[in-house]
Amino acid sequence: MTEAVEQLAALKSPLEETHQQLGATMDAASGVPLSYGDLLAEYAAVRESGAGLIDLSSRGRMLVSGSEALAFLNGLITNDMKTLQENTWMPAAFPNVQGRLIASVRVLRLADQTTPTFLIDTEAATHDAVAKNIQRFTLAGDFHVNDITNETAHLTIQGYEAQSLMTTAVGNDAASLSASAAIRMRHERFGDLTVFPSTHTGADGFDLIVRNDQAAELWQTLQSHGARPVGHNALEILRIEAGIPRYGIDMDDSNVVSETGLDDAVSFTKGCYVGQEIIARIKYRGHVAKKLSGLLCGPAAGLQKGASIQATDGKEIGRVTSVADSPQLGQTIALGYLKYDYLAAGTTVKIVSSDKSFPAVVTELPFVTQVSTQN
Helix, strand or coil, X not given: CCHHHHCCCCCCCCCHHHHHHXXXXXXXXXXXXXXXXXXXXXXXXXXXXXXXXXXXXXXXXXXXXXXXXXXXXXXXXXXXXXXXXXXXXXXXXXXXXXXXXXXXXXXXXXXXCCCCEXXXXXXXHXXXXXXXXXXXXXXXXXXXXXXXXXXXXXXXXXXXXXXXHHHHHCCHHHHCCCCCECEEEEECCCEEEEEEECCXXXXXXXXXXXXXXXXXXXXXXXXXXXXXXXXXXXXXXXHHHCCCCCECCCECCCCEHHHCCCHHHCCCCCCCCCCHHHHHHHHHHCCCCEXXXXXXXXXCCCCCCCCEEECXXXXXXXXXXXXXXXXXXXXXXXXXXXXXXXXXXXXXXXXXXXCEEEEEEEECCCCCCCCCCCC
């Protein structure tokens, strides 16, 4: 397990006072609001007919700029940054030389800058690892890194009504962005505001990055237009339903990037980058030995992370990484790594946890597909 995982950010959110006023239960280790008192109502705000408002300020945010920023970054990540146009974003991964995962990130290319400028957004657990990985190039050329994590807040709106709420609360320029678009704007109420469509739940959503001194007003405005505060306990259920892996839980630096399900974060045509040879060899000369998969487990009270996944003959074929009781599906679901021969959807397996055995069926991810009714 990496040092970054062990040192989950104890970042004090600029919205901590707001959360306390709302009666949130806060997690002392990570500094995030866990719940606002009604887990199922928070979940329903995203999955049913409304919109949920989530504080993601514990994530890491770094600005990278300079005439050589594109070349340096393109040699470090799995996706092709040469195809990344201004005012767009892409998923990517930072691998090490063995093709193993350092971090999963989103990279935004910002417009109207005098020099190429990129915003890197990453999980709290990988913030330090990403920062260390890119800062070592600041002496190698025109390459500058500005960690803005402590200067900004990161909010997300998720759910069926995300777009209409964004239209009324923030404006049509932000709400009408296409799926891979991003915008950094000077908003008349909220000042410098970066917005891009994004999902953390399988539902429609928008991420908003704002300066700390404007964070509370932005939160209160979104809430006043109908967004319901959602804590990270509900978010955990939502992200497992969406089949979204989390660093330090479902993946870490022991996993080759190809095992983690981050397929849309990898370009196989861009050419050389750190770890590229290993990742390309897996694709073109064979297959991964194991891959992150979904498991439908029925009612499985007591199923725990780390449980052994076994074939029907008792052979161990994997381990569970995440578990949740899905309100929408009415059963327990799990993420876990399975050996290649057992990856086909419909494969029957069993999970052994705390001396109990639970039948399970391998399923394609995501568990829940949430399609917007909005245009």
